[in-house]
Amino acid sequence: MREPGGKRATRPGLLVLAVAPMVVLLVLPLAAVYLRLDFRTVLDKLAEPEILDALRLSLTTSICATFAVVMLGTPLAYLLATRGFVGRHLLEALVDLPMVLPPTVAGFALLMAFGRAGLAGGTLGALGIHLPFTTAAVVVAQAFMAAPFYVSAARAGFQGVDSRLLEAAATLGADERARFVRVMAPLAAPALAAGATMTFARALGEFGATITFAGNLPGATRTLPLAVYVALQSDLDAALVLSAMLLAVSFVLLLALRGALARPGWMGRDAAR
Amino acid sequence: MNVRTWCVTASMLFALPVFGGEPSTLTVFAAASLDGPFRELAREFERAEPGVRVRLNLAGSQQLAAQLRQGAKADVFASADARWMAFADSIGVLAAPAMVFAHNSLTVIVPGANPAHITRLQDLARPGIKLVLGAEAVPVGHYSRAMLRNLAQLPGYAPDFAPRVLANTVSEEENVRAVANKVQLGEADAGIVYRSDVTLALARHVREFAVPDAANVVVAYHIAILRSARDRAAAGRFVAMLRSPKGRAILARYRMKSALTDGR
Secondary structure, eight states, X not given: OBOTTSOBOOOHHHHHHHHHHHHHHHHHHHHHHHHHOOHHHHHHHHTOHHHHHXXXXXXXXXXXXXXXXXXXXXXXXXXXXXXXXXXXHHHHHHHHHHHHSOXXXXXXXXXXXXXXXXXXXXXXXXXXXOOTTSHHHHHHHHHHHXXXXXXXXXXXXXXXXXXXXXXXXXXXXXXXXXXXXXXXXHHHHHHHHHHHHHHHHHHHHOOHHHHHHXXXXXXXXXXXXXXXXXXXXXXXXXXXXXXXXXXXXXXXXXXXXXXXXXXXXXXXXXXXX | OOHHHHHHXXXXXXXHHHHTTOOEEEEEXXXXXXXXXXXXXXXXXXXXXXXEEEEEEEEOHHHHHHHHHTTOOOSEEEESSHHXXXXXXXXXXXXXXXXXXXXXXXXXXXXXXXXXXXXXXXXXXXTTOOEEEEOTTSHHHHHHHHHHHHHHHSTTSOTTHHHHHHTTEEEEESSHHHHHHHHHTTOSSEEEEEGGGOOHHHHTTEEEEEOOTTTOOOEEEEEEEBTTOSOHHHHHHHHHHHHSHHHHHHHHHTTOEEOOSBOO
16 A cells, blocks of 8 residues: 555554554444434434424524624634734634633633623623523523634635735735635635534534533523433433434534535635645 | 653552552542532541541432442432432442431522512512522422422412412523522522522522421432442441531531431
């Protein structure tokens, strides 16, 4: 077997052996969930209003969070991709922070910031906005946790746009706004879409920040991950069905993303790195 | 660092606890509301038995029961209600019948600033109140719902008091500490917790509305030694300490009454 560089690759048997433990670690838990599942239970559980509520809530909040992140994150990604400025590294680190932050810490911090007794709570309250324990708080928690996935993908997408095209547009008289709308955004669109998909998937899986900041109430703030947590303590069948549902949706999303990125017509392989 | 030094260092690290003279650990699964007294009891026990380290796992009783079902190994289980102890019994993890070691009762707390201007318990039914409760599966949530139904029986309360209060629920928490925290932070207008939760530290941040005895519930803490206990004698001594004068004094400091009856 030869690697693309022409170097001698190691024997395939050895590599497979080295890879196997990691693959087993990744696959076994997922397989375990599906092997336990029987079709009858799935149908029974899917008919339960609590589970449908959680599903509906998860989908709507994750869509809202993704929309919010795209609207708020695109300018930031553009700034980071096109400008050098003092404090840039600081801003970049800040953007990435939620990716490594324990979600409960994020939830607690959100409560301290946007809670009624929080830093911005008074201002929000004066405007008639009360976030904690509302569905809006779920969206805020999801957006906070998932934003880095979009911003980093969008920034890479903007940076990947061929600067000669932008220069050509400039010589044709396009100002920065026109260059963004006509050249940069369309060319970076696949990257933006990929980032948005990752953001949606992350929002869908959000747990810790949600339960801490938004609370846990069926129909209002109990999303799929929270429903799994609750069901684990009372109804294992429900927990199983909900887990299978989350796994399937997340996996299909990621798989579709790979497929789309690998299609040369939609997005060049180079840019899809 | 070569492989040899690495191995020696690693084995020394793993051996450290042995050299430190810690032959045994007593793992106690205890209801979240026992946080305060059991920390003190654990310290007391370690003082009395220098060879033993007590490791506390504090969470909602329903969560501890779920962990036991998943095969978690522990020496002692203390549940905040009979329901989860019966569950533990039904899955065969108890080494001996459980007994009741303490009683507690409920109280209503509001943030110090009292943002919803609650002046009496009847106000809990007012629309728009942000009430935080334990989930139904959590002992405190189960007791809270019973207490609200009891209140509705009292003169001065509307017959539909309980459902109206429950309609104000903004979050169902996983344990009683989470309920207390949401009130302490000022995010909830009111919460129902155990009397023992209103410690001096919490009392600085909240106001308490006592529940009339006629409507309050008897919270019974059950304790049992588990089958998975590695040192049943030590586990037995921990349980026995709850009945000792020292143990009873600690429980009393948390406004819990010690009880000496068996759980059946």
